[in-house]
Amino acid sequence: xxxRTLYNKVWNKHKVATxxxxxxxxxxxxxxxxxxxxxxxxxSLAERNARVRFPNRTFATLDHxxxxxxQLNRPFSDSQAELMSKTLEFxxxxxxxxxxxxxxxxxxxxxxxxxxxxxxxxxMTIACGDSHTSTHGAFGSLGFGIGTSEVALxxxxxxxxxxxxxxxxxxxxxxxxxxxxxKDVVLKIINVCGVKGGIGYAYEFxxxxxxxxxxxxRMTVCNMSIExxxxxxxxxxxxxxxxxxxDREYVPKDQQFEDxxxxxxxxxxxxxxxxxxxxxxxxxxxxxxxxWGITPGQSVGxxxxxxxxxxxxxxxxxxxxxxxxxxxxxxxSAILGQKIDVVFIGSCxxxxxxxxxxxxxxxxxxxVHSDVTMMxxxxxxxxxxxxxxxxxxxxxxxxGAQWRxxxxxxxxxxxxxxxxxxxxxxxxxxxxxxxxxxxxTGRTLLMSPHMxxxxxxxxxxxxxxxxxxx
Amino acid sequence: xxxxxxxxKAIPLLLDDIDTDRIIPARxxxxxxxxxxxxxxxxDERQDSAGNQKDxxxxxxxxxxxxxxxxxxxxxxxxxxxxxxxxLKRYGIKANIGESFAEIFAGNCKAIGLPVxxxxxxEISACAAxxxxxxxxxxxxxxxxxxxxxxxxxxxxxxxxxxxxxFLTGTWSVLDLLKKNQSxxxxxxxxxxx
Numbered sequence: 001x002x003x004r005t006l007y008n009k010v011w012n013k014h015k016v017a018t019x020x021x022x023x024x025x026x027x028x029x030x031x032x033x034x035x036x037x038x039x040x041x042x043x044s045l046a047e048r049n050a051r052v053r054f055p056n057r058t059f060a061t062l063d064h065x066x067x068x069x070x071q072l073n074r075p076f077s078d079s080q081a082e083l084m085s086k087t088l089e090f091x092x093x094x095x096x097x098x099x100x101x102x103x104x105x106x107x108x109x110x111x112x113x114x115x116x117x118x119x120x121x122x123x124m125t126i127a128c129g130d131s132h133t134s135t136h137g138a139f140g141s142l143g144f145g146i147g148t149s150e151v152a153l154x155x156x157x158x159x160x161x162x163x164x165x166x167x168x169x170x171x172x173x174x175x176x177x178x179x180x181x182x183k184d185v186v187l188k189i190i191n192v193c194g195v196k197g198g199i200g201y202a203y204e205f206x207x208x209x210x211x212x213x214x215x216x217x218r219m220t221v222c223n224m225s226i227e228x229x230x231x232x233x234x235x236x237x238x239x240x241x242x243x244x245x246x247d248r249e250y251v252p253k254d255q256q257f258e259d260x261x262x263x264x265x266x267x268x269x270x271x272x273x274x275x276x277x278x279x280x281x282x283x284x285x286x287x288x289x290x291x292w293g294i295t296p297g298q299s300v301g302x303x304x305x306x307x308x309x310x311x312x313x314x315x316x317x318x319x320x321x322x323x324x325x326x327x328x329x330x331x332x333s334a335i336l337g338q339k340i341d342v343v344f345i346g347s348c349x350x351x352x353x354x355x356x357x358x359x360x361x362x363x364x365x366x367x368v369h370s371d372v373t374m375m376x377x378x379x380x381x382x383x384x385x386x387x388x389x390x391x392x393x394x395x396x397x398x399x400g401a402q403w404r405x406x407x408x409x410x411x412x413x414x415x416x417x418x419x420x421x422x423x424x425x426x427x428x429x430x431x432x433x434x435x436x437x438x439x440x441t442g443r444t445l446l447m448s449p450h451m452x453x454x455x456x457x458x459x460x461x462x463x464x465x466x467x468x469x470x
Numbered sequence: 471x472x473x474x475x476x477x478x479k480a481i482p483l484l485l486d487d488i489d490t491d492r493i494i495p496a497r498x499x500x501x502x503x504x505x506x507x508x509x510x511x512x513x514d515e516r517q518d519s520a521g522n523q524k525d526x527x528x529x530x531x532x533x534x535x536x537x538x539x540x541x542x543x544x545x546x547x548x549x550x551x552x553x554x555x556x557x558l559k560r561y562g563i564k565a566n567i568g569e570s571f572a573e574i575f576a577g578n579c580k581a582i583g584l585p586v587x588x589x590x591x592x593e594i595s596a597c598a599a600x601x602x603x604x605x606x607x608x609x610x611x612x613x614x615x616x617x618x619x620x621x622x623x624x625x626x627x628x629x630x631x632x633x634x635x636x637f638l639t640g641t642w643s644v645l646d647l648l649k650k651n652q653s654x655x656x657x658x659x660x661x662x663x664x
Contacts (some may be wrong), residue, residue: 078500
């Protein structure tokens with residue numbers, strides 16, 4: 001078993017007891033909640049006349065179901081969205097939970113606002129009824145997704161019954177080629193380790209590639225840990241982490257900051273930490289990645305071709321066939337040149353200011369191809385305001401893209417933003433599952449923001465390395 | 471409630487990497503209760519946009535009334551939506567046998583009293599082949615002996631000790647266990663550096 005890793009240290013710090021079942025009772029230092037996975041949890045508390053145990057450790061926002069047009073107009077035109085939002089509004093008021101609503105100026109995707117407000121910090125245990133809670137691992141916290149019954153347990157006891165994971169070190173050293181982003185790095189990791197490779201593991205992302213990344217880039221990587229089957233992914237906190245946190249709204253200042261920093265430094269993995277296993281990937285050789293299938297592991301470097309059916313064993317052949325069939329792609333075809341109908345820039349993976357800048361930089365003074373609909377959905381109201389203050393909204397609008405209000409939007413299509421029929425979407429989100437973007441026959445290619453922007457201009461998949469913006 | 475065994479007809483769904491969006495598409499997550507979820511299990515795989523039925527084990531008349539789901543690898547990957555196991559449970563599934571399960575999905579199953587057990591591909595495939603021929607066969611999972619039995623066959627399954635323990639002792643709904651340690655929770659909370 002792993003020893004002296006950040007995972008072990010943070011786990012031990014939050015372990016309340018060993019339960020009679022053999023599981024550990026783990027204290028959850030921060031509980032993030034949103035409208036979709038909480039109504040039944042609050043209803044179960046109400047049935048028992050129970051209260052939220054630590055409302056000050058619970059923060060709420062509205063992100064999944066919220067429309068990205070005319071967001072301030074209530075009631076929402078979708079009556080289910082209105083009821084779901086009202087239910088959350090009632091519950092947070094009833095239990096005294098801080099709620100970042102659309103009037104707050106702080107609303108946004110739960111995994112965007114936690115970090116940007118400084119609510120997310122190193123050394124925390126963080127749970128949320130959303131699988132992409134792994135995002136918060138970028139800060140050296142243990143963030144993980146839970147289901148609604150578990151949300152109820154956290155609301156009522158601030159604890160969960162869990163079995164510790166194994167820890168895998170994912171070592172990526174080297175220097176990324178121009179055009180290669182954090183998104184490409186994580187897609188490569190999933191491609192190498194597989195979508196099931198991480199089951200039972202937490203991933204520690206280690207090496208010079210992650211050392212050199214900004215916090216937003218680290219968030220992109222940790223966000224997609226779950227797509228590789230790892231419920232938790234993290235990066236050890238360092239000066240980049242501390243610099244990001246300093247002066248954020250929910251981060252204490254002065255001496256208190258220094259005291260916290262001592263704690264943050266103490267929970268980083270020791271130099272002689274022991275891991276359950278290690279996977280080494282060469283950072284120098286990673287290409288811009290594009291998925292071609294129906295799982296995030298079905299990807300290729302943009303210059304590569306799709307696999308051949310006879311290149312895999314029988315079990316995988318079934319999967320490969322079903323993926324090609326859904327995607328309407330031929331085996332051994334090139335991913336370059338595939339015609340795109342929709343471009344979606346957004347989601348908890350790639351909707352932060354640096355992502356929008358990267359996309360804007362490509363599309364500046366260019367036009368979205370006439371066959372393409374492009375939607376840009378900032379991750380939060382703060383991201384939106386920051387982008388507008390530097391004119392990014394105008395860059396997108398002038399190019400012919402739609403500039404929307406913040407939310408999860410077409411990542412999972414719980415709001416009106418959906419693919420139609422079998423449209424092919426170049427998307428900066430995290431899942432290319434069948435039906436994920438709102439149409440049962442819709443098709444998704446996952447890629448980085450600047451690759452998606454380039455696809456928007458050309459109406460087809462192109463290689464960003466051939467058209468790097470200055 | 472103790473769960474020592476589950477038996478019933480079985481339904482095979484052996485494709486790997488079946489994600490929770492496929493089990494239940496996001497548009498059905500707009501309901502604020504789980505009440506109707508059983509109707510939506512695999513809906514987009516079971517019918518086309520015009521409402522015509524497609525080939526799918528959940529539509530197959532032979533497997534109607536099944537309570538044991540046979541799956542492949544990485545079943546339930548993706549979203550943490552508890553709506554997925556809720557949909558299966560409300561459809562009538564009482565236990566899952568598979569090669570591997572996504573972590574969050576397995577936790578959600580346990581939380582609502584659906585045992586999830588692991589078995590070898592060859593055993594699951596043989597069982598699936600048998601029930602495809604004789605769909606009325608009763609498949610039973612005995613959590614005490616960690617064995618699945620059907621017709622004259624049987625095979626061993628594995629599950630984590632805490633999972634098994636929690637079903638055998640009826641503590642899979644952990645709220646009471648967690649609440650017992652109130653004072654330790656308060657003490658830990660007070661001593662956290664944040």
